[in-house]
Amino acid sequence: xxxxEAQVAYLLAFPNRTxxxxxxPERPQRLKDAxxxxxxxxxxxxxxxxxxxxxxxxxLIRQQVYDRLIQSAECTFALADALSSAALQTKSRIxxxxxxxxxxxxxxxxxxxxxxxxxxxxxxxxxxxxxxEQNAAxxxxxxxxxxxxxxxxxxxxxxxxxxxxxxxxxxLIDWEGAIVxxxxxxxxxxxxxxxxxxxxxLRYRLLDETIERSLRTVSQHLQEGSRxxxxxxRSKGVLRQAIEQRLSLLLDFEKIDQSLLLIGDWYTAKLYxxxxxxxxxxxxxxxxxxxxxxLESITQIVQDNFTFSWTRLLELLQIVGWxxxxxxxxxxxxxxxxxxx
Numbered sequence: 001x002x003x004x005e006a007q008v009a010y011l012l013a014f015p016n017r018t019x020x021x022x023x024x025p026e027r028p029q030r031l032k033d034a035x036x037x038x039x040x041x042x043x044x045x046x047x048x049x050x051x052x053x054x055x056x057x058x059x060l061i062r063q064q065v066y067d068r069l070i071q072s073a074e075c076t077f078a079l080a081d082a083l084s085s086a087a088l089q090t091k092s093r094i095x096x097x098x099x100x101x102x103x104x105x106x107x108x109x110x111x112x113x114x115x116x117x118x119x120x121x122x123x124x125x126x127x128x129x130x131x132x133e134q135n136a137a138x139x140x141x142x143x144x145x146x147x148x149x150x151x152x153x154x155x156x157x158x159x160x161x162x163x164x165x166x167x168x169x170x171x172l173i174d175w176e177g178a179i180v181x182x183x184x185x186x187x188x189x190x191x192x193x194x195x196x197x198x199x200x201x202l203r204y205r206l207l208d209e210t211i212e213r214s215l216r217t218v219s220q221h222l223q224e225g226s227r228x229x230x231x232x233x234r235s236k237g238v239l240r241q242a243i244e245q246r247l248s249l250l251l252d253f254e255k256i257d258q259s260l261l262l263i264g265d266w267y268t269a270k271l272y273x274x275x276x277x278x279x280x281x282x283x284x285x286x287x288x289x290x291x292x293x294x295l296e297s298i299t300q301i302v303q304d305n306f307t308f309s310w311t312r313l314l315e316l317l318q319i320v321g322w323x324x325x326x327x328x329x330x331x332x333x334x335x336x337x338x339x340x341x
Contacts, residue, residue, distance in 0.1 A: 006082040006121050009191050010095050012073040013114040013198040014103055015206065016065050018047055042196070043067045052101075054094045061098075066199045073102045074195065082119060083138035091117070092145065112205055114198045117145060117177040120187045128170035128181045132159060143177035161274045165267050173271075175278045190271065197275040204284040211291045 048063040059077040066072055075098050081087050095117065103113055119142055124131045132139060140150050140158040150158070161173045171190055172179040180190050276282060 005123070006079050006119055007187075008077055008079050008082070008091055009118040009120060009187070010075040010077075010098060011114075011116040011118065011191070011195055011198055012075070012099060012102055013070055013195070013202045014106060015112065015202075016069055016071040017105070018065060018071065042199075047071075054097045055090070057090075057094055059094065059098065061102075063102075064195075066196075070199050070202055072195050072199060073098075074191065075102075076120075079119075082121075083135055083142065088141065088145070091142075112202060112209070114202045114205075115176075116194060116198055117142070118187075118191055118194060119143075119177070119179045120191075121179065121181045122183060122185050122187075124181060128164070128168065131181070132170070132172070132179075139172070139179055143172070143174040143179065145176060161278055163267070163271050163274055171271065173274045173278045175280070193268065193271055194275060197272070197279050197281070200281055201279050201284065204281065204288060208284070208288050208291065211288065211295060214295055215291065 043066065045065050045068075046062065047065055048061070050061050052059050052061060054077070057077050059075050062074045062076075064072045064074075075095075077094060079087050079091060095115070099113070099115065106113075119139075121131075126134065136155050136159060137149060140155045141148070143158055144150075158174050159172055162170060163173070164170045168181075168183050169186075170179075170181045173194075178190075178194060180187050182190075
């Protein structure tokens with residue numbers, strides 16, 4: 001196995017806790033030299049740049065905030081003999097230190113984190129396809145962050161999602177890591193798109209957790225409200241809260257779904273399509289869509305129960321009114337009877 005000098009881009013995404021200044025949003029870097037790439041409706045702001053030392057390795061950290069909700073940390077460092085077992089251990093140790101440093105203070109409620117590792121290769125001795133074939137097992141272990149040896153079927157599966165911009169460029173995408181080969185050193189454009197993919201994945205995960213909480217709240221109310229009640233005030237409050245939250249969740253869902261619009265760039269569209277597949281974004285989208293429909297159904301049940309409670313109350317008032325009227329007739333009858341005696 002040849003000695004491989006490379007860089008690693010370690011990507012972290014987690015809920016934002018930073019109050020942003022009113023500075024204008026930025027635009028992501030254009031992909032390669034394609035002139036028509038645009039990202040629509042994603043608010044991206046850089047909040048910090050710093051260089052730190054981790055176990056003697058210089059790490060450049062750039063922190064950004066996406067849509068004021070998700071913080072993305074891009075940590076870049078050099079890795080000597082990148083495909084060796086020792087390098088894999090060094091990479092894991094550096095990433096663990098960076099994760100602890102950057103996510104310090106996250107509570108259990110906001111502790112969702114997405115991690116992703118990208119191996120950036122500029123100088124290789126062979127063509128990209130030859131290099132991958134010769135180092136397939138080591139590249140697979142890097143992408144999955146494992147020291148175990150995979151069989152050939154697993155290796156082929158890990159290295160199957162590929163996209164190239166030219167004959168000398170090649171990008172491999174997996175759900176846990178990626179390899180980018182670019183002789184011109186044009187890595188950043190691909191990394192930016194991977195960061196957007198991680199952002200969307202974490203947004204879906206957070207949205208899924210919020211929907212689960214809403215479903216539990218409404219279901220609990222239905223269970224507690226199984227006994228007849230003449231006072232629908234609590235049902236009214238739960239119903240209003242459920243409707244408002246469902247509308248908010250629906251808007252968030254549509255925002256995530258429509259946040260990325262790629263125009264006029266075949267490479268960007270193809271790369272993002274692979275990222276979508278490897279990150280299971282469509283599966284997350286369909287799962288959340290189903291849960292939103294379930295929340296709508298339960299909300300409708302609460303609304304029906306609320307309407308039924310009011311109907312029962314009005315019927316009871318009507319019965320009381322008839323009883324009062326009947327009692328009045330009896331009183332008048334007895335008064336009239338005594339008057340004639």
